[in-house]
Amino acid sequence: MSISIQEQPIVSVVVPTFNRANFLPRAISSILQQTFSNFELIIVDDGSTDNTDEVVKEFTDPRIMFLALGKNYGGGYARNQGIKAASAELIAFLDSDDEWLPNKLELQLKRLQDSDDPDATVIYGLGYECAEGQQKIPSLVLYEGDVLDHLLRGWLPPTTSLFMVKRSALLGVNGFDESLPSFQDYDLWLSLAAANNHFLAVNQPLIIRYFHDQQIRGNLVAKSTGLEIFKTKWGEIMKQRVGYIEYWRFISLKTSIIQLIRVGKSVEDGKKLLAWGYVIGLLKYLPWSANMIIKGIVLSTLGNNGYRAIFLFKSRINQLIKGYKTYQY
Structure with a gap:
């Protein structure tokens, strides 16, 4: 389906990136190749010092918006800026080192359209994981409806790249918690579920998530600090409910x-x-x-x-x- 640039997008795609110019073309291409085409793509550059801006300029699709933050604020802040800039009610996320399968948006929109749950605002699904050239679909139980207790017990879809969420629901919980240097996605899904936002699942692979040397260790201080903040924020609720x-x-x-x-x-x-x-x-x-x-x-x-x-x-x-x-x- 072809669209004109004036048509109001149904989905806003938010891609935060920081020094991932080597991976970004794959991510962008996988979005532009979607079978559902009525979307806008918001690439949020979180202070990259590589040639990210030059990579984005290579893509001339009018649906692309490039938002340069000027310095590195962190993933939560970058995603929140993308959410604020979005013009569609549905927000889909993609990490800049992952890629979507071609029918990702189409399948999620169909699942939402087929649902009769008035509280459904979050749609996720399965995905491939690729490490050292080996690709597999990791085991993930798919829960729908009220998933709060499942999340509190440690159930967690592995990446934001799987998700599509209504913008109104995201704004209702103030988006990603920018004080968290890690565990931001887990915290967001808990906040959404605690606010009675129901989840829907697509029982098919939607993405390919890649593991590579740039992310294997990550920032240990951020991981440790994030876990401590997360424990303070959700620990008592976990103990009380589960x-x-x-x-x-x-x-x-x-x-x-x-x-x-x-x-x-x-x-x-x-x-x-x-x-x-x-x-x-x-x-x-x-x-x-x-x-x-x-x-x-x-x-x-x-x-x-x-x-x-x-x-x-x-x-x-x-x-x-x-x-x-x-x-x-």
Whole structure:
């Protein structure tokens, strides 16, 4: 379907980016290739110091708006600026290092149109994950309607790139919490659910989420600080609604992930004793840290390259087993 530039867009697509000029063309192209075309694309440059602006200029589609913030404020602020600049009632998000599958918008709009739930404002779905050239659909239970208790128990769709949300609902909870250096998406979904915004799900892959060296460790200070703010904001609600055990399980899992990143960073810096100290520290969070302890032992013993080699070997074995089962069937 072709549209004129004057037509009011039905969807505003918000893409925050910071120094991702090498990935951004893939993301932009996947949006422009959507089977549903009545949208505007708002690219929010959060103070990039690479050639992001030149990359965007290569795309001449009139639906693109480039919003340069001038300095780095953080993902929450950048997304909020995109929401404020949007002219459509439906906001869809895409991280600049991911890509959408061609029918992403079409499937989400159809799911919303087919719903008879007057409180439905959030639409998400499944997605592929791609790491080290290996692509899979991770296990995700799809919940609909009131999902607050599921979120409080730790259920979380893995990326904002999966989501489409009504702008009025986003503004109703003041968008992303800009005080959070991490956990911003989790906090937003909790805020929306707590305000009686219901979720709808598309039981099909909508995106490809990529993992790469620029994001593997991330900012440890931001992750730790974000978790502490998140605990202060939602901890008591978690304990009251789903119980202390569920709360401690959540904290244990999230802390264990941060601790494993510390293990990898210590090994990379040649500080193996420190790495082993972090592995031992994971014992505090048993039984929920068991998987991270195993990964930490492998990392501390074999290093990052050895860990990566085992990951690739395991992925290929799983693919062979899956292919064999499919052949047998």
